[in-house]
Amino acid sequence: MSAIEVALRSARDAGRKTLVPYLTGGLGDWTTALAAAADAGADAVEVGIPFSDPVMDGPVIQQANDVALAAGATPPGILDRLATLDIGVPLAVMTYANLVFRFGWERFASRCAAVGVSGAILPDIPLEEVGAWADAADTAGVATILLAAPTTPDERLDAICARGRGFLYAVGLLGITGARDSLASSAKVIAARAKEVTDLPVLVGVGIGTPAAAAEVCEVADGVVVGSAFVRRMLETGSPDAVGELVAEFRAALDAG
Amino acid sequence: MPDVPVMGDPGPTGRFGRFGGMFVPETLMPACIELEAAFRDAWGDESFRSELDALLQHYAGRPSPMTRCERLGAELGGVTVLLKREDLNHTGSHKINNVLGQALLAKRMGKRRLVAETGAGQHGVATATAAALLGQECTVYMGEVDMARQELNVFRMRLLGAEVKPASSGSRTLKDAVNEAMRDWVATVENTHYCLGSVMGPHPYPWMVREFHRVLGIEARRQSIELLGDVPDVVVACVGGGSNAAGIFSGFADDRCELVGVEPAGGAAVGGGVPGIVHGMQSFLKQDEFGQVEEAASISAGLDYPGVGPEHAHLAASGRATYPSVTDAEVIEAFQLLSRTEGIIPALEPAHAIAWVSRERASLRGRSVLVNLSGRGDKDVAQMMEILR
Numbered sequence: 001m002s003a004i005e006v007a008l009r010s011a012r013d014a015g016r017k018t019l020v021p022y023l024t025g026g027l028g029d030w031t032t033a034l035a036a037a038a039d040a041g042a043d044a045v046e047v048g049i050p051f052s053d054p055v056m057d058g059p060v061i062q063q064a065n066d067v068a069l070a071a072g073a074t075p076p077g078i079l080d081r082l083a084t085l086d087i088g089v090p091l092a093v094m095t096y097a098n099l100v101f102r103f104g105w106e107r108f109a110s111r112c113a114a115v116g117v118s119g120a121i122l123p124d125i126p127l128e129e130v131g132a133w134a135d136a137a138d139t140a141g142v143a144t145i146l147l148a149a150p151t152t153p154d155e156r157l158d159a160i161c162a163r164g165r166g167f168l169y170a171v172g173l174l175g176i177t178g179a180r181d182s183l184a185s186s187a188k189v190i191a192a193r194a195k196e197v198t199d200l201p202v203l204v205g206v207g208i209g210t211p212a213a214a215a216e217v218c219e220v221a222d223g224v225v226v227g228s229a230f231v232r233r234m235l236e237t238g239s240p241d242a243v244g245e246l247v248a249e250f251r252a253a254l255d256a257g
Numbered sequence: 258m259p260d261v262p263v264m265g266d267p268g269p270t271g272r273f274g275r276f277g278g279m280f281v282p283e284t285l286m287p288a289c290i291e292l293e294a295a296f297r298d299a300w301g302d303e304s305f306r307s308e309l310d311a312l313l314q315h316y317a318g319r320p321s322p323m324t325r326c327e328r329l330g331a332e333l334g335g336v337t338v339l340l341k342r343e344d345l346n347h348t349g350s351h352k353i354n355n356v357l358g359q360a361l362l363a364k365r366m367g368k369r370r371l372v373a374e375t376g377a378g379q380h381g382v383a384t385a386t387a388a389a390l391l392g393q394e395c396t397v398y399m400g401e402v403d404m405a406r407q408e409l410n411v412f413r414m415r416l417l418g419a420e421v422k423p424a425s426s427g428s429r430t431l432k433d434a435v436n437e438a439m440r441d442w443v444a445t446v447e448n449t450h451y452c453l454g455s456v457m458g459p460h461p462y463p464w465m466v467r468e469f470h471r472v473l474g475i476e477a478r479r480q481s482i483e484l485l486g487d488v489p490d491v492v493v494a495c496v497g498g499g500s501n502a503a504g505i506f507s508g509f510a511d512d513r514c515e516l517v518g519v520e521p522a523g524g525a526a527v528g529g530g531v532p533g534i535v536h537g538m539q540s541f542l543k544q545d546e547f548g549q550v551e552e553a554a555s556i557s558a559g560l561d562y563p564g565v566g567p568e569h570a571h572l573a574a575s576g577r578a579t580y581p582s583v584t585d586a587e588v589i590e591a592f593q594l595l596s597r598t599e600g601i602i603p604a605l606e607p608a609h610a611i612a613w614v615s616r617e618r619a620s621l622r623g624r625s626v627l628v629n630l631s632g633r634g635d636k637d638v639a640q641m642m643e644i645l646r
Contacts, residue, residue: 033334052427053535055280055439062426072574074547097280097534102548126286128270129278149284151446156287171284176445 002143002210003118004044004090007023008201011043017254018043018223019214021247022094024064025049025071025225028238031085035228036244037088041251046121046225047082049075056096056123058178060228075099076111083115091200092119092145092166097129105133110147119143119166127160134163141246145169148194150186161198169225171195172204172217176252179209179228183216191221211253218254226250263577264467264503264510264568265399269293271460274574276567279459281439281537288434288446293461295366299469305365312357313472316390317347319354321473323480328598333618337625339489340601341477341505343632350604350632351473351501352383357454358469360387370394370449374424376403376431376497377559377606379632380408380454385419393637395419398437400430403558404514429554431497431562433538455498456566459537463566467503474508477627484626489516494629495561495609496580497524499569501631506578513604514627516578518569518615523589524553526565527573533564556585556644557605559564561630587612592634592641605640606631 001009011018023030023039025047030142034045050073051247057065075095082091100108100122112120120142125133127146132146143166148157150171158181172187173180187204194202204217205225214224233239233246265457271277271293280417298306313319322345324571326338332426343351356373363371371388373395375381377420381397388395397414404411424433435458442451456470481489492509494502496518506516521527526541535550543551543563553561573580583591588605591612596602603611610628614621634641 053436055436055536056443058440059426062374066426069549076547098542098544098550101532101534101539102544102546113359123282124280124537126279126281126283127284129280147283149282149286151284152285153287160283171282174284174446176440 002141002166004092004144006045006067007090008167012201017218018103019205019247019250019254020044020046020223020225022046022060022225022227023046023234024068024231026068026071027064029233029240031081033234033240033243034085034094036240038089040247042089042247043223044090044092045087046092047078047092049078049093049099051096051099054096054188056176058176060232063179064231075103079111079115082117091117092121093117094121097122100133105136109136109142113140113141113206117142119145119172121145121169123147127156127163130163141228147171148190150174150190157193158197161194161200164200167201167203168194168198170202170204171206173207175207177206177228179232180246182208183213187217188220190209191217195220211250214250215253215257229232234238234256259322264507267460267464271464273568273571276570277460277541278539279465280534280535280539281459282443283414284443285446287351289459289461294462295460296362296465299362305361309358309361311400313354317353317357319344319472320476320482321345323477323484325484326599329595332598334622336614336618338614339481339484339625339627340630341473341627342502342630343473343617344601344603344630348383348386349635350379350383351470351504352395353386353455354472354504355469355500356383356387358452360391361603363393363452364391366450368448368450370445371452371572372396372438372441372445372449373454374431374434374454375399375454376434377557378414379559379636381421382410382413382417384452385414385417388419389417396441397421398424398434398441400424400428400434402429403431406558407636408430415616417635421594430552432550434607451642455500456503456568457536457538457564463568467507467568470500470504471507473504474506475506476506478508481627482500482552486558488512488514489622489625489628490623491517493517493519493610493613493626495519495560495631496565496569497606499561499566501629502564503568505629510577516572517613518578518580519558520580520582521555521560521609522582522584523555524560524562525582526563528570528582530565535564538567540570541565554575557604557609560609581613583609583612583616589644591615601630602634602638603630604634605637607631
């Protein structure tokens with residue numbers, strides 16, 4: 001079992017709601033920000049590898065991608081930096097199919113394993129197309145984290161849960177990434193549907209913009225993935241400490257239940 | 258992997274050889290699966306086919322004529338040149354075939370809203386037209402750069418009742434308009450149909466859009482035989498995403514004809530790209546060493562796309578079709594050549610096909626060449642006036 005799945009399962013067993021912050025690799029002092037997030041109570045962190053055409057991402061993460069790419073971020077460069085990092089919590093990467101395809105499915109999977117990345121989220125590779133990547137990832141010991149959406153029918157949800165590893169990424173609303181002011185009603189619905197059919201930890205992501213929304217969805221879900229709120233903080237302040245402070249606010253809300 | 262018949266049904270996974278597929282976020286997968294089933298059902302339904310045929314005939318003006326170009330042929334030193342006149346369709350290009358099909362299909366599926374991307378504006382205008390005809394809401398995404406280049410088409414779309422939204426990220430051209438349209442669709446998929454404008458994107462689009470354009474290939478084959486007594490030696494079309502080429506190639510795929518898709522030198526995905534995955538499909542793609550998608554640059558906004566439809570990638574890989582490229586300078590020459598010799602001002606996109614014929618005139622002497630004249634040049638006249646001044 002991957003390090004990220006072990007960590008999320010043991011947190012759940014201990015009655016703790018899990019928090020997985022996302023930050024864009026190559027954006028400012030991103031490695032210090034990852035460490036700050038871990039220190040502030042993240043259970044794992046997700047590192048975005050910037051892509052030129054991120055169709056699942058809203059304006060904040062698009063901008064972070066553009067800034068990081070302009071600063072020279074590359075997939076091998078980001079993985080190399082992760083190799084030097086020891087922040088005490090598991091690492092996952094999130095990126096798009098073409099960067100991994102270009103790197104080579106097997107080569108990317110083994111490089112992830114070598115630098116301590118234990119899970120990967122590739123949102124434009126659905127169940128139908130995941131075979132080549134997921135087989136390579138399984139062999140390397142990297143979890144293929146699959147998405148389930150509010151539009152996913154029941155039979156499909158079963159199949160996604162069966163093929164997914166690490167945790168189930170339940171998309172909280174119909175739409176792209178980006179903080180919303182309040183929790184979409186679809187978020188708890190998809191979390192509850194997923195919890196019915198899988199033993200994998202179920203984390204809700206996309207649209208979780210506030211500590212209150214995170215706490216609310218965790219009445220049902222095992223945890224949350226939060227991206228745009230932290231990335232915006234990073235874009236606006238450039239300060240890893242400021243990111244850490246916001247992570248701590250989410251942590252406190254989840255612990256207060 | 259089983260062999261796909263040449264330009265046949267790519268099956269439920271939408272594979273053309275190793276190309277194609279469905280690389281979209283999970284949110285959109287159920288919609289793509291539903292669309293494939295709805296298209297399969299509609300395409301086999303006589304009543305849908307006759308409703309579409311009636312629109313193509315009485316609204317779009319099909320069949321479009323075929324013109325034999327005596328003066329151009331003589332100027333080229335003895336080439337028999339035929340033009341398939343898609344420029345004479347309503348809205349001025351082949352695009353209307355596909356949008357009428359998709360708008361009718363959306364209506365059949367109970368989707369009240371269409372979203373589309375556009376480069377030069379031709380597909381956007383066509384989609385806005387079909388939406389007006391069928392009483393559907395319509396939102397068109399267009400790169401900010403293209404909105405400035407094609408101001409008149411922006412006005413046309415708004416006149417037709419569509420909302421035109423700028424794509425202001427990345428290169429702010431066609432590929433970014435596709436990104437924005439997909440992002441819109443992710444959020445609105447329950448009541449919205451994505452009316453994609455070329456033979457690209459996730460399955461079933463490459464197949465479905467080709468089938469909606471097959472009508473022009475079928476007509477062209479019949480008309481060629483009427484004019485020549487035989488199919489032409491060579492069939493030529495321009496290729497950005499590749500929809501007009503897919504339509505005309507589909508009429509001749511099982512014949513002996515050479516099939517030639519002409520790409521712009523600044524956006525040659527088949528000629529200059531390598532396999533990649535973007536916008537829902539595996540195909541040839543212009544990209545850097547890490548897989549970041551590169552911007553295309555061509556005189557023609559309609560061909561400014563760094564990828565190409567997956568079936569073209571397969572036709573190239575299997576050797577059934579070839580994909581040479583022409584330069585902007587050759588296109589400018591060809592635009593004038595056809596205008597001067599035949600009294601037909603082509604759009605800059607099919608001027609690429611004419612440019613290839615002109616360049617290859619020596620090897621084409623004594624042979625017959627069918628060119629898909631996919632659109633008319635009105636939209637490009639102001640730009641050409643600046644260039645030629």
